[in-house]
Amino acid sequence: MSHADAGRLIHLSKKREREKEDIEQRKKQVEDEAKKREGMIFTFSKIIEFSEANIGSKFTANYDAVEEHLKSATVGLVTLDDMRELQKDVIVDREKKLARGEDESKKAELSKSKGTAEKYTQKRMLSFVGNDEEEEEEIVIVSKKRVGMDPTVDTSFLPDKERQEQLAKRKEELATEWKAQQEKEKNEEITIAYVYWDGSSHRKNTRMKKGATIAQFLAKAIEALKKEFTELKSCIPENLMFIKEDLIIPHFYTFQDFIATKAMGKTGPLYEFDAIGEIRLRQDAALDIGESHPAKVVLRSWYERNKHIYPASRWEPFVPNKKYKNSELDDLKNI
Incomplete structure (x- = not known):
């Protein structure tokens, strides 16, 4: 091998x-x-x-x-x-x-403790209905009381819900009272002294409610003047102008508007309509400051023809909340 x-x-x-x-x-x-x-x-x-x-x-x-x-x-x-x-x-x-996974024994203890707690918050009393005795439960509501506050300390600057609710309630009451008073005053009648101005003064008086508008007053004035002045027979309130204290007052205002606000015009108060007299008929116009003067009822066509001539040259539209100074009347001293 x-x-x-x-x-x-x-x-x-x-x-x-x-x-x-x-x-x-x-x-x-x-x-x-x-x-x-x-x-x-x-x-x-x-x-x-x-x-x-x-x-x-x-x-x-x-x-x-x-x-x-x-x-x-x-x-x-x-x-x-x-x-x-x-x-x-x-x-x-x-x-x-x-x-x-509930335990019956724990649930029984919980229900027992809950029933004990309810006894302290509920008041039981008996009521008799017919011949049957029934047990009724009345829940006693315990209001929360504020404790721990010093009554001598001024807390008006802090937010307070209760005080705010009281103030709001008081404001509503005052507003309701004021509205009721205004409605009552609107139904009161006053004397309106006015003149139909066509270059000369034609003095008239009429009675109107304080809540009446300027347009309503002009309609009533037309009824009283058209018998004497032929140019007013076919006239309507829109053809007329209402002049008070050298201010042209719009037709939608009411007499109560000026009375409530105590508005002042260029030559006197707008809220006094029972006028004393025409300021330009006095010797010294500057001494009449503060006096009320008759309102003027003027045709718009007459105003358009004579607005460059005194006294129409001094008239101007009324502006709410505007303060008219007495210095605007200095030119009247030379009348």
Whole structure:
């Protein structure tokens, strides 16, 4: 045998030995896996047995609780349908309690403590209705009292809800009282002294309510003047102008508006309509400041023709809240 054949035989024998070792290792792995599977099957079977026992005990406890509740809730003879409905309601209620995990003993203690607390906040009294005695409960509401405040300290600058509510209520009362007073005053009658001005003065007087508008006054003035002045027979209030204290007053204002605000004009107060006399008939016009003078009723057409001539040149539209100074009358001293 040559050396090459001997070396080949040695290599083959070593290869067979390695294959045997591999086979032995695989057999061992297969045996170990089989043992593990047997252990897992045993453990799973134990778990199933324990679960069945636990479920059985729970079902038994649940059944006992439902049966006990049914016994306590059922009084006297009931029909089969009523019994089934009651059993169904008890089972549903029991399942809800188990799902929430509530403890009956804790719930009983909670309801007991709640009932004790309600005794302190409720006042029980007996009422007799006919021949039956019924017990009624009346809830006593305890108002919160503010304690710990020093009454001698000024707290008017601090926000106070009660004080604000009282102020708001007082404001509403005053507003209502003021409106009622204004309505009463609007129905009072006053004497209006006026002149129809066509270059000369024609003095007239009439009675009007304080709540009447300038347009209503002009309509009444037309009725009184058209018999004497032919140019007013076909006239309407829009064709006339109302001049008071050298101010052209719009027709929508009422006499009460000037009386309530005590507005002043260029030559005197706008709120006094029972005038003393015409200022321009006096010798010194500057001395008549503060006196009320008759209102003027003027045709618009006459004003458009003579607005550049005194006294129409001094007339100007009325502006609310404007203060007219006495210095505007300085030019009257030379009349």
